[in-house]
Amino acid sequence: MDVRKHLLLGVAAAFVSIAPAPGAEYPARPITFVVPFAAGGPLDFLARAVAEPMSERLGQPIVIENVPGAGGSIGVGRSIRATPDGYSVSVGNWSTHVLNGAMYALHYDLLEDLTPVALLASAPQIIIGKRDLPAGDFNGLASWLRTNKANVGTAGIGSASHVGGLLFQNLTKVDFAFIPYRSAGAALQDLVAGHVDLMFDQASNSLQQIRAGTIKAYAVTSRRRLAVAPDIPTVDEAGLPGFYISVWSGLWVPKGTPPDVITKLSDAAAKAIATPALRKRLTDLGLDLPAPDQQSPAALAALQKAEIVKWWPLIRAANVKAD
The missing domain is CATH 3.40.190.10 (Periplasmic binding protein-like II)
Structure with missing residues (x-):
């Protein structure tokens, strides 16, 4: 056997050894959180803070991938194009998962192409x-x-x-x-x-x-x-009555992700938010944490739809555009 063939077989064997076996229980490998902004901002901080206790619950590492650009729409687009298997999770907020739909000509549908997982926090x-x-x-x-x-x-x-x-x-x-x-x-x-x-x-x-x-x-x-x-x-x-803005954040996965995977991610997020050390860390920074009945996929879906109904007409009436 020549050296090149020997190396190729070695690489193939390595991939087989790390790939999850067919039917392996989720999660069987690391999960990626796609943050649609550069490192160092509030959404990046929240993603990293929540990822640690979620990783402990799920038994797999959670890797943060920062994909900035176009108000977060590039990063969200990457999440939507990912395989719907629960290993790529979109971390987003009020601007990326509501407002961008009124401000950008998106190549995806915020409601149809993503499935809500959990509401994390608001501020x-x-x-x-x-x-x-x-x-x-x-x-x-x-x-x-x-x-x-x-x-x-x-x-x-x-x-x-x-x-x-x-x-x-x-x-x-x-x-x-x-x-x-x-x-x-x-x-x-x-x-x-x-x-x-x-x-x-x-x-x-x-x-x-x-x-x-x-x-x-x-x-x-x-x-x-x-x-x-x-x-x-x-x-x-x-002296500026009624100027209320709450920037809430959550987790989404691509459409078609299995329901049992969504349930595992949602449960892990809820348990992470309930961790006393994390709750204190977040509330000390002025974040509001949702009640348990507001954290579910259905609750996040309802919030996202209601916010679109509220904000899209206001954004368009004010002629607020991203370009």
């Missing part, structure tokens, strides 16, 4: 500014914005941070210059450095910097103040 946005911004409160910020064109950092076109700014712009009739980054984490770094003026950022991404005093917080986009940051006023209190 309001916080309107934040660089430390040396002259405005000391929201009214001062509104006045400053009327006479200055702010540079607003985002996690890219179509991201939640971008859409939050677009909706604010449309409501207040002020004009921004948006500066896209590969992730909200990268945008936040430049806000701390003073290279951009503002962000519409998820609480989980920016609370540590707010607490450290490296940036200013003007308002939280919810009806009530954050329990972990009670000094930040709501948008109602600040």
